[in-house]
Amino acid sequence: MAFKALRRGARAVANAVLDPVAELGRSGLKALAGLGRAHLLLLHILAGSAEVLWRPRLLLAQVFNVGVLSVLIVAVSGLFVGMVLALQGFYVLSQFGAEESLGVMVAASLVRELGPVVTALLVAGRAGSALTAEIGLMKATEQLAGLEMMAVDPVRRILTPRFYGGLIAMPLLVALFSAVGVLGGYFVGVGLLGVDDGAFWSQMQSKVDFREDVVNGVIKGLVFGVVVTWIALFQGHDSTPTSAGVSRATTRAVVHAALAVLALDFVLTALMFGN
Amino acid sequence: MAKQRSIEVLVGAFMAAALVALFFLAMKVSNLGTSPAADGYRVTARFANAGSLKVRAPVSMAGVRVGRVEAIRFDKKTYEAVVTMRIENGVDTIPEDTFANIFTAGLLGEQYVGLEPGGSEDFVRDGDELTQTQSALILEQMIGQFLFSKAEEGGK
Known part of the structure; x- marks a missing residue:
């Protein structure tokens, strides 16, 4: 009798210890399963690559959605980021009597880091959330299931063009952001603060390398384009088909995309400019 | 149909604008x-x-840039630094006995290679080596030497 009570007590204690561990394991497995579904979806999206070439109009519409509609916010943000960089950079550089290096500072920080990262964050907020909501709503209103009923693969028909649209638009937006930002820095630095015009450009040209800085920045943009659209599409496709589910998925898409971009930027910077 | 057309036009304009931006970055911002x-x-x-x-x-001559430093490596036999420079093709009349110095632009500026032409009739060609060189001036060493000589003067 006493032995039985002892065993029951031991089991209760063991459960109390093991329950949190099991909870942790369950959430870990859930995250892993989500990661697996995301990769399967990516493979499925990529499998439809050839069909995008057959239907360039679908792709065109998505380049329009992600790219053209983001031009305004990207250009205006780039202008202001460049202007603020020039103001702040001038303050620090003037303490060392190195105002002429303002051009280098603005251009290098825009082309290498701020251009790709800020553009990716803007696109995640502007276009990524729209993609997630669109796909999630299509799922909630059973449009994806409807396509499947007509023997049309919804992933290939709906998701693949959106994926490639983001892939094409992002590097172009990055180039636009950086160029507009440099112009903004030029207006403030040369126009407002009185940095020498020639020194601004010549110092910039002698320090910023095309292959090392500009091309690497655009490559970053390409990688971020893949990540942002992939996360947005996956969250939409994986959302619970209710209004609350779509809203949660939209939030998750923006948050995950922003975190992934910032973390990936560290890795890419270490790889590209590490030595 | 009109909508499709306007989408096409806008996407085309977007891509053209981005390519112009890339061209601007390449030509105006970077060294290309x-x-x-x-x-x-x-x-x-x-x-x-x-x-x-x-x-x-x-790499400059008379204050004009004629090339760039391409590589710097350490020679483990002679314990010297071997600096490889790439000189522009147009500058093909550098005498063989040209003097190569490492100068500093300004007090805190970056260092560059300054070439001072010698009097030889023969010009350097691809792969040649400039034998007359002067090392970089290390500010700490100069200050040390200055202090040392001042101390010597004071001792007399």
Whole structure:
């Protein structure tokens, strides 16, 4: 009798210890399963690559959605980021009597880091959330299931063009952001603060390398384009088909995309400019 | 149909604008517009101390940039720094006994290679080595020497 009570007590204690561990394991497995579904979806999206070439109009519409509609916010943000960089950079550089290096500072920080990262964050907020909501709503209103009923693969028909649209638009937006930002820095630095015009450009040209800085920045943009659209599409496709589910998925898409971009930027910077 | 057309036009304009931006970055912001990459001939020089000379630092003659430093490596036999420079093709009349110095632009500026032409009739060609060199001036050493000589004067 006493032995039985002892065993029951031991089991209760063991459960109390093991329950949190099991909870942790369950959430870990859930995250892993989500990661697996995301990769399967990516493979499925990529499998439809050839069909995008057959239907360039679908792709065109998505380049329009992600790219053209983001031009305004990207250009205006780039202008202001460049202007603020020039103001702040001038303050620090003037303490060392190195105002002429303002051009280098603005251009290098825009082309290498701020251009790709800020553009990716803007696109995640502007276009990524729209993609997630669109796909999630299509799922909630059973449009994806409807396509499947007509023997049309919804992933290939709906998701693949959106994926490639983001892939094409992002590097172009990055180039636009950086160029507009440099112009903004030029207006403030040369126009407002009185940095020498020639020194601004010549110092910039002698320090910023095309292959090392500009091309690497655009490559970053390409990688971020893949990540942002992939996360947005996956969250939409994986959302619970209710209004609350779509809203949660939209939030998750923006948050995950922003975190992934910032973390990936560290890795890419270490790889590209590490030595 | 009209909508499709306007989408096409806008996407085309977007791509053109982005390509213009990329062209601007390449030509105006980065060095692609100024230096034809990997063009020119190589000349090496050995320095006892390369200071803080960096790859891609300018090589100048009479204050005009005629090339760039392509590589800096350490010679483990002679304990010298071997600096490889790429000189522009147009500058093909550098005498063989040209003097190569490592100068500093300004007090805190970056270091560059300054070439002072010698009097030889023969010109350097691809792969040649400049034998007359002067190392980088290390500020700490100069200050040390100055203090040392001042102390000597004071002792007399």
